[in-house]
Every structure is written in C-alpha cells, then in structure tokens.
Amino acid sequence: MMLNYLAYAVAAWVFLWGLYGIVTSKNLVHQVVCLAIVQTSTYVLLLAIGYKAGGTAPIFADIPVGTVVVDPLVQALMLTDVVVEGTVMALLLSMVVKANEVAGTVDPEELRILMG
Amino acid sequence: MSARTRTTLFLISAAGLAAIFAWGLRDVPPMGDYRGPYGYVLTQVAVYERHATDTVNAINYDYRGFDTLGEEFILFASVLGVLLLFRPAGQKKEDAGKKRVQLEDALPVSDTLRVGMQAMAATMIVFGLYIALHGQLTPGGGFQGGVILATVPLVVYLSGNVKTFEAIVSNPLTTLAECGGAGGYAIIGVLALLAGAHFLTNFVPLGKTGDVFSSGTIAIISVTVGVEVAGGFLVLMQSYLREIIEERLQEER
Amino acid sequence: MSITAYIPLPIAIPLIVAAFLAFTGKWVGRRACDTLAIATALGNLCLTIVILHGVWSQPYVYWFGNWWPRPGGIALGICFSIDAIGASLAVLTATLTLAGLVFSWRIFEETENHFQPLMLIFMAAMCGFSYTGDLFNLFVFFELMSVSGFALCGLKTQTPGPLQGAYNFAIVNTVGAFMVVIGVGLLYARTGALNFAQAGRSLGRTPADSLVLLAFLLIAVGYLTKAAIVPFHFWLADAHAVAPSPVCVLFSGVMVELGIYAVARVYWTIFAGSLAPNAGELREILLIMAALCAVVGALMCFAEHHLKRLLAFSTISHAGLMLAGVGLLTSKALGGFVLYVLSHGAIKGGLFLCAGIVIHRLQKIGEDHLHGRGHEMRLTAAVFILGAFGLAGILPFGTLLGESMISDAAKDFPQSWLPYVFVFAEILTAGAVLRACFRIFFGWGDPAPTDESSRIEEGPETTAQHSTTPMTMFLPAAALVLLGIAICAVPQLRTTADSAAQVFVDQPGYAGMVLDNASVAAPAKSPEESLAGSIVRSSIAGLLALALALGSVFRKRFPKLNFTRSLETGSRALRTLHSGHPGDYVAWQSLGTAAIGGLFAWFLR
Numbered sequence: 001m002m003l004n005y006l007a008y009a010v011a012a013w014v015f016l017w018g019l020y021g022i023v024t025s026k027n028l029v030h031q032v033v034c035l036a037i038v039q040t041s042t043y044v045l046l047l048a049i050g051y052k053a054g055g056t057a058p059i060f061a062d063i064p065v066g067t068v069v070v071d072p073l074v075q076a077l078m079l080t081d082v083v084v085e086g087t088v089m090a091l092l093l094s095m096v097v098k099a100n101e102v103a104g105t106v107d108p109e110e111l112r113i114l115m116g
Numbered sequence: 117m118s119a120r121t122r123t124t125l126f127l128i129s130a131a132g133l134a135a136i137f138a139w140g141l142r143d144v145p146p147m148g149d150y151r152g153p154y155g156y157v158l159t160q161v162a163v164y165e166r167h168a169t170d171t172v173n174a175i176n177y178d179y180r181g182f183d184t185l186g187e188e189f190i191l192f193a194s195v196l197g198v199l200l201l202f203r204p205a206g207q208k209k210e211d212a213g214k215k216r217v218q219l220e221d222a223l224p225v226s227d228t229l230r231v232g233m234q235a236m237a238a239t240m241i242v243f244g245l246y247i248a249l250h251g252q253l254t255p256g257g258g259f260q261g262g263v264i265l266a267t268v269p270l271v272v273y274l275s276g277n278v279k280t281f282e283a284i285v286s287n288p289l290t291t292l293a294e295c296g297g298a299g300g301y302a303i304i305g306v307l308a309l310l311a312g313a314h315f316l317t318n319f320v321p322l323g324k325t326g327d328v329f330s331s332g333t334i335a336i337i338s339v340t341v342g343v344e345v346a347g348g349f350l351v352l353m354q355s356y357l358r359e360i361i362e363e364r365l366q367e368e369r
Numbered sequence: 370m371s372i373t374a375y376i377p378l379p380i381a382i383p384l385i386v387a388a389f390l391a392f393t394g395k396w397v398g399r400r401a402c403d404t405l406a407i408a409t410a411l412g413n414l415c416l417t418i419v420i421l422h423g424v425w426s427q428p429y430v431y432w433f434g435n436w437w438p439r440p441g442g443i444a445l446g447i448c449f450s451i452d453a454i455g456a457s458l459a460v461l462t463a464t465l466t467l468a469g470l471v472f473s474w475r476i477f478e479e480t481e482n483h484f485q486p487l488m489l490i491f492m493a494a495m496c497g498f499s500y501t502g503d504l505f506n507l508f509v510f511f512e513l514m515s516v517s518g519f520a521l522c523g524l525k526t527q528t529p530g531p532l533q534g535a536y537n538f539a540i541v542n543t544v545g546a547f548m549v550v551i552g553v554g555l556l557y558a559r560t561g562a563l564n565f566a567q568a569g570r571s572l573g574r575t576p577a578d579s580l581v582l583l584a585f586l587l588i589a590v591g592y593l594t595k596a597a598i599v600p601f602h603f604w605l606a607d608a609h610a611v612a613p614s615p616v617c618v619l620f621s622g623v624m625v626e627l628g629i630y631a632v633a634r635v636y637w638t639i640f641a642g643s644l645a646p647n648a649g650e651l652r653e654i655l656l657i658m659a660a661l662c663a664v665v666g667a668l669m670c671f672a673e674h675h676l677k678r679l680l681a682f683s684t685i686s687h688a689g690l691m692l693a694g695v696g697l698l699t700s701k702a703l704g705g706f707v708l709y710v711l712s713h714g715a716i717k718g719g720l721f722l723c724a725g726i727v728i729h730r731l732q733k734i735g736e737d738h739l740h741g742r743g744h745e746m747r748l749t750a751a752v753f754i755l756g757a758f759g760l761a762g763i764l765p766f767g768t769l770l771g772e773s774m775i776s777d778a779a780k781d782f783p784q785s786w787l788p789y790v791f792v793f794a795e796i797l798t799a800g801a802v803l804r805a806c807f808r809i810f811f812g813w814g815d816p817a818p819t820d821e822s823s824r825i826e827e828g829p830e831t832t833a834q835h836s837t838t839p840m841t842m843f844l845p846a847a848a849l850v851l852l853g854i855a856i857c858a859v860p861q862l863r864t865t866a867d868s869a870a871q872v873f874v875d876q877p878g879y880a881g882m883v884l885d886n887a888s889v890a891a892p893a894k895s896p897e898e899s900l901a902g903s904i905v906r907s908s909i910a911g912l913l914a915l916a917l918a919l920g921s922v923f924r925k926r927f928p929k930l931n932f933t934r935s936l937e938t939g940s941r942a943l944r945t946l947h948s949g950h951p952g953d954y955v956a957w958q959s960l961g962t963a964a965i966g967g968l969f970a971w972f973l974r
Contacts, residue, residue: 004146053148058171071155076175080187087194103529112949132963140583152561186509197520299388315377
C-alpha cells in the first residue's frame with residue numbers, strides 16, 4: 001500500500017531537497033541547476049497523478065481504442081515544460097555568465113550589493 | 117543573514133513543508149488509480165475526431181494547442197532574452213567588427229570519437245526529422261524532434277570539427293527558423309480565424325488515420341514547432357559561442 | 370455586435386509582430402521597430418476596449434479550436450471566459466504598455482531591437498492571463514509573463530546590479546511557478562479537470578479536505594509570490610531598482626496586481642463552494658497577511674532613498690491593500706479591489722515614468738545625490754505631487770472609490786480595523802513620495818541621510834545629460850496620472866464595479882455560463898453608499914502625509930520632529946533582511962508557505 005504513495009513522497013522529497021540546494025548554494029550556476037531539480041519534482045508528481053495501473057501508452061497506432069491506457073493529458077502538460085525548461089535555464093545561466101563577466105564572481109554572497 | 121541562520125530558517129520551514137505535504141497528500145488518489153474524466157474522454161475520442169493515433173500530441177497541438185503556443189513563445193522569449201543579455205555593447209561592438217579570434221580548427225580527439233560522432237550526426241539528422249514528422253502517429257512530435265536536431269551541432273563539435281560547428285550555428289537561417297516557427301504557429305491560428313472558425317481550429321482536411329499526412333494542422337504545427345525549437349537552441353548556442361569569443365578577446369587584450 | 374472575431378487578437382497579433390520584429394530587427398532601423406511596436410500596442414488598446422465594451426453587461430466565453438464542452442460539462446479545450454473585470458485589466462495592460470513604449474522612444478540606444486518584441490510578448494501574456502478560464506493556460510501565461518519580465522529586467526548589462534536584480538526576480542518567481550504547477554496537478558488529481566468551471570463544479574460544495582486545501586495553498590502562494598505579498602516580496606525591490614523605467618511601469622502597474630487577481634479568480638470559480646464553511650477563518654488569515662504586507666511595505670517605503678526602490682516598496686504596501694480587497698471574500702470588496710487596481714496602476718505607472726524622467730535629466734536616482742537638482746523640472750514635479758496624492762487616495766482619484774468600497778465591506782466583519790491600515794499605508798507611502806519630491810525638485814531642507822541603496826549607481830538609461838524633458842517622456846507620465854483621476858468620470862462607477870464583482874463571485878452562475886452556455890443572471894444593483902467617511906479618512910491621510918514629508922525635510926530646524934529620522938533610517942532588522950541574497954529570499958518563501966500552510970491546516974479543517 002505504501003508503494004502507491006512512494007511517487008508522491010519522492011516528488012515532495014526532491015522538491016524540498018532542491019529548495020535546500022537553492023538556499024544554501026555558494027555558486028550561482030549550482031543554484032540554477034538546483035532550480036532545475038525542483039522542476040523535476042513537478043514532473044514526477046504530474047506523471048504519478050496520471051498513471052493508471054495496468055495501462056499502456058496512449059498511442060493507438062497498434063492497439064484498439066478502448067484499451068486501458070495511462071492519462072495522456074499530464075504527459076502533454078509535462079512534455080512542453082521539459083523543453084521550455086532548457087531555455088529558461090539558459091536565460092538564467094546567461095545572467096550568471098554576464099554577472100561573472102561584469103563583477104568577476106559567481107558567489108551570491110559576494111554579489112549582493114543591493115541592500116535594504 | 118548569515119549562512120547558518122539561513123540554513124536553520126530553511127530547515128525549520130522544510131520540516132513544516134514536509135508535514136504539510138504529508139497532511140495534504142494523504143487524501144490523494146493512490147498512484148495507478150487515475151479517475152478523472154478529462155484524460156479518459158480524450159483517449160476515447162481523439163483518434164476518431166482528429167485521425168491522430170498519438171493522443172498526447174493531439175492534445176498538445178489541437179485540443180490544448182493554445183497552451184502549446186504559449187509555451188513555444190516562452191521558449192522564444194527566453195532565447196530573445198539571452199540575445200538581449202549577450203548583446204555586444206560599447207567596446208565590444210567595435211572589436212566584433214575589427215578582429216576575429218581564432219577558435220581551434222580542430223580539437224584533438226580520438227579516432228573513435230571522431231568517426232563515431234560524425235556517423236551519429238548523420239543518423240541524428242534523419243532520426244530527428246523522422247521524430248518531428250511522425251508526431252501525430254507515434255510518440256514524438258515537434259518538441260522532441262527539434263531538440264534532437266538541435267543536438268546535431270554539439271555532436272559535430274564533439275567529433276572535433278569546431279569550424280563546422282561554428283558554421284552551422286552562425287548561419288543566419290537559424291534566426292529565420294526560430295522566428296518563422298514561432299510566428300508561423302500563431303499565423304496558423306489566425307488562418308483558422310480567416311476560415312471562419314475559432315482561433316487554432318483544425319481546418320485542414322484530416323486525411324486517413326495512420327498516414328503521415330493526416331490529422332490536419334496537428335502535423336503542420338508539429339513541424340513548425342520542431343523548426344522553432346531547433347532554431348531556438350541553435351540561436352542559443354550561437355549566442356553562447358559569441359560570448360566565449362568575446363571573452364577570449366578580452367583576455368587577449 | 371459580436372466580439373467573437375476580436376477575442377484571440379490581443380494575444381495573437383502582438384506575438385506575430387514580436388516574432389517579425391525579432392527577425393527583422395537587425396536590418397530595420399530603430400525608429401521603424403519602435404513605430405511598429407507602438408502601433409501594435411495602440412491596436413491592442415483598441416481591441417481590448419472593444420472587448421470590454423462587448424462584455425460590459427454579459428460575460429463571454431470563447432473556446433479555442435472550436436472545442437465546445439461535451440455534454441455532461443466536460444471541457445476538452447481551452448476557453449477564455451471574459452468578464453468586465455478581466456477585460457478591464459487587459460485594457461490597463463495595453464494602456465501601460467503603450468505608455469512605456471512611447472516613453473522608451475528616447476532611450477535604450479543599443480538593444481539590437483530586442484526590447485520591443487519582449488515588451489509586446491509581455492503585453493500579450495498579461496492580456497491572456499486576464500482573459501483565460503483554464504488552470505494550466507493561466508500557468509502558461511504566468512510563465513510567459515515571468516520570462517519576458519526576467520529578460521526585460523536585466524536589460525542594462527553594463528553593471529552587475531541589473532543582472533543580480535533580474536536573477537533574484539527569476540529564482541523567486543520560478544519557485545513560485547513550480548508551486549502553482551504542483552497545486553494545479555493536485556487539483557487535477559482530485560477533479561480530473563483543468564477548466565475553472567469544471568473543477569469548481571466537481572468540487573461543488575463538499576467541504577474541503579486536506580488535498581483541496583493543499584492545492585489551494587500552493588496555487589495561492591505561487592500567485593502571491595508574483596503579487597509580492599510579504600514574505601514573498603523581497604524580489605520586487607531588487608527588480609524595480611534596476612529595471613528600466615518603462616518596464617517598472619508594467620511590473621508595478623499591472624503584473625503584481627494580476628497575481629492577486631489570479632488568487633481571486635481561482636478562489637471564486639473553484640474553491641468558494643468547498644471553502645465556504647471556513648470562509649470566516651480564511652478571511653482572517655488573508656486580512657492579517659494583507660495588513661502585515663501593507664505595514665511592512667509602508668515602513669520600508671519611508672526608509673528608502675533610492676527613488677525606484679521607494680516606489681517599489683509603495684507597490685508592495687498597496688498590494689497588501691489590494692489583497693485586503695480580495696481577502697474580505699465579498700463582492701463589494703472585490704469591486705473596490707478592481708477600482709483600486711485600475712487607478713493605482715495608472716498612478717504608479719505615471720510615478721515610475723516621472724522617475725525615468727529624473728534619471729534622463731539628472732543621470733542619478735538617489736534622493737541624497739539629487740538634492741535640489743531638479744528645480745528646473747516644474748511640470749514633472751507637479752505630476753509627481755499629483756501622483757503622491759493619488760497614492761493617498763484623496764478625491765478626485767480613483768483610489769478613493771476603491772478604498773471606500775473595501776472599507777464599507779469591512780464594516781460587516783470583525784475586521785473593522787481595516788480602514789486604519791489603509792490610512793497608515795497611505796500616510797507613509799504618499800509621505801515618502803512627497804518627501805522625495807520636496808528634496809529633489811524643490812531643494813527644501815537638508816539633504817537626505819545617505820544609505821547603501823541610494824549609492825547604487827543605476828546605469829543611465831540615456832546617453833547624455835539633457836536640459837529639457839522630451840514630450841515623448843512627459844506626456845505618457847502626465848497622461849497616466851491624469852487617468853487615475855479620469856476613471857472617476859465614468860458614471861455609476863461603483864455600482865458597475867459592484868455588479869461586475871457579483872458576477873465574478875457567482876460560482877454556479879459561472880459554471881453554467883462556461884459549461885452549459887447559460888446566460889448569467891443580472892446582478893442586483895445596490896445603491897451607492899456615501900463617500901463621506903472615505904473622504905474624511907483620505908483627506909486626513911493626505912494632510913498627515915504632507916505633514917510627515919515636510920517634517921522629515923525640515924527636521925533639523927525643529928528638534929521635536931526627530932522621530933521622523935528614525936522613520937527614515939528605518940528598522941535595521943527589516944533592512945538587513947532585504948539582503949539581496951537569493952538564498953535568503955527562497956528561505957523566507959519556504960517559511961511563509963509553511964506558516965500559511967500551518968494556519969490553513971489548523972483553522973480550515
């Protein structure tokens with residue numbers, strides 16, 4: 001019975017672990033990668049929600065309509081997100097690259113000049 | 117706040133969040149027990165209504181095509197943002213005109229890598245096109261195919277041909293691919309308006325289920341998205357490459 | 370007149386033009402790009418006004434791809450469910466974008482023409498956000514608006530400040546976006562629907578269990594992060610300090626407000642029925658958050674001397690007031706919220722453009738550096754003072770009407786202390802703006818105490834110092850602030866807002882309209898209540914703001930006014946919290962989520 005909820009526990013764990021990485025990071029590149037890790041927890045959650053026990057892929061090229069399949073909707077939601085995540089992380093990393101070029105550091109502690 | 121305070125604060129919050137997740141998730145349907153009507157109805161009707169055997173792509177490019185338009189523009193906006201942040205300014209603008217830094221002609225790589233990667237590049241182009249064109253029939257579609265095509269220059273780079281890599285990503289066609297793909301998707305939607313239906317209606321004849329040229333605009337949009345994604349990633353590589361070149365120029369100065 | 374053909378256009382046309390401009394930007398001149406962008410924004414303004422006119426009395430539902438819902442109320446496609454409130458927010462978006470683009474005619478000499486497409490995408494995303502009726506579509510437009518915001522924020526890459534501001538903005542907002550996705554996923558697990566109406570019907574009036582509460586918590590927290598509610602607000606000041614002025618106009622004028630709008634929309638279409646048994650406790654929680662936000666924002670606002678950070682904290686404070694409008698969970702307060710958003714958006718936009726004019730003319734932004742240097746900018750000073758009084762919510766500004774509706778609604782509940790929070794926030798924020806104005810434009814009193822933040826050298830937005838203010842900069846600023854007044858000219862404004870809000874909060878009516886194509890019942894028109902109480906309160910607030918500003922400025926001559934000094938230096942504890950470190954911000958975000966979640970779990974069972 002516990003295995004049924006394992007996926008949700010994994011999603012919550014990865015979410016919190018990624019947040020921990022962001023909070024304690026000493027390197028901006030590392031922080032962006034931790035952000036990507038937090039995003040993967042959302043994927044795990046979505047896919048777990050859509051899973052149907054005994055279901056196969058929702059591709060009806062070789063199986064008749066009416067076979068038990070898993071939910072196609074969460075897959076559709078997720079798959080565009082995966083690709084888009086790549087470019088959003090590229091945008092964040094370009095900010096990091098530029099900050100390193102201008103300020104000479106990627107340590108958030110050294111970089112914080114905006115105060116109060 | 118000091119690092120220690122920050123970590124302690126977070127650990128307390130994380131404990132709280134974990135407790136809240138546990139409290140909230142105890143009522144969630146267990147995994148494997150998907151009940152909701154939305155996905156179920158779609159699996160019953162998508163093949164008949166749109167002659168598309170891949171339900172996931174039917175959702176992506178038709179039922180919820182408007183979402184995918186938004187997601188595609190998120191990609192577009194991110195690439196535009198990278199171009200904006202990496203734009204040459206001031207001193208660099210003059211340098212870009214004057215001097216070209218030499219990238220290595222070829223990286224020293226082993227023979228296995230060189231031959232293997234070149235073979236893989238050729239295979240990947242075919243594979244990427246195949247995936248992008250068959251989205252309506254089998255798992256795949258524009259996003260996946262576009263990403264595979266965009267990885268081809270990286271494979272070329274790994275095979276040691278730095279010049280070829282530079283030539284591919286700096287080609288002006290990449291910008292055309294990216295902007296044309298993004299604008300093209302929106303234009304297909306507007307064409308549906310001109311045909312008298314709501315935005316992004318599938319107005320092209322649907323063809324026979326199982327054919328490559330079936331499911332109307334799903335196939336067309338899938339290819340458009342593939343072009344845009346590939347173009348977008350190539351433009352990203354171009355920007356990063358330009359940035360590396362400028363850093364080398366800085367160091368040489 | 371049918372508006373069917375017009376509905377997708379405010380989103381589709383700017384996106385197509387943006388793609389076109391991104392491609393041709395290299396070859397087409399700067400002026401051509403600007404003209405095309407301004408024309409598109411103007412076109413969007415006309416389209417959104419036409420749509421607003423079309424949905425003024427009866428909301429309209431538009432199904433993309435011709436995917437009308439199936440019998441049984443199952444929505445297969447994405448819909449736009451446009452009512453007067455959403456449509457008016459889209460009009461505000463188009464207005465502010467137009468003003469920002471006209472303002473930027475003179476600045477950003479070297480962006481390779483990537484600035485205009487990003488502004489157009491930003492505008493399209495916000496219009497789509499206000500119109501949509503689908504949970505995931507709401508998220509997609511949220512992401513689109515965030516990503517274009519990140520890019521626009523980090524525009525000035527020569528100094529590290531803008532990059533850090535954009536980066537902090539990006540990290541905090543993206544974590545918020547992930548929370549929204551998880552919340553939407555959990556709601557989907559329970560209801561099997563992504564459409565607002567279908568999800569709301571599925572939850573019905575069954576009392577909310579822990580899954581539904583968790584979903585609401587995560588969705589609300591995610592959107593409140595965008596709305597910069599304490600403790601999710603830290604990114605806003607950093608982002609505003611460094612973003613170009615036209616972009617700040619959009620951030621403070623409409624982007625933040627859309628976060629609160631999203632919480633209201635999601636609550637009233639999906640959760641209102643199932644959270645109804647606990648509405649009183651929820652109201653208390655939301656109003657305490659709102660009050661905290663308003664007070665903290667106001668205190669930080671008065672303690673700032675960097676003009677744009679000052680305005681940013683005033684936005685945070687007023688966002689708290691707007692959350693109070695939503696948090697009262699009644700239709701009248703919601704009507705007040707809408708009026709407040711519309712007039713505050715215009716006024717704040719105008720104030721940011723004035724700040725942009727100051728940067729253009731004087732090349733600096735700190736109150737201490739600029740002491741007395743603005744004495745030639747009479748007209749800008751006049752607009753600035755007008756805007757400050759608009760923040761105080763006096764007659765004849767629209768903020769007065771908004772505040773009066775919210776305060777009237779608060780009378781029916783135990784939280785009748787709400788009007789005093791309004792007064793407090795108004796005194797401090799308007800006082801801070803007036804104080805800055807007196808120091809910069811009139812040179813009165815002694816220079817401001819120097820602090821860290823005003824030493825941030827904001828990279829100049831234009832290339833050289835100028836001796837006159839160009840019309841393309843002054844006209845949008847003045848027009849926006851005057852719009853904050855002009856909104857009161859709409860006849861029966863409060864009744865209309867109240868009726869529109871009644872339609873907004875009618876959950877079964879909304880579901881019927883979207884899924885069954887039923888028409889919405891005409892709401893009862895309640896008589897407009899007297900404005901006397903609000904006029905008295907706001908006039909006191911305005912006068913006290915003026916007194917506070919004068920007192921701070923002339924502090925050295927009257928030793929009794931030394932308390933203003935401590936107000937101006939601000940609480941050291943509060944200031945160190947706003948450290949600029951993204952790890953700090955995310956830690957506070959987690960703490961806030963856990964705390965609010967704890968309150969939900971305890972009180973809303």
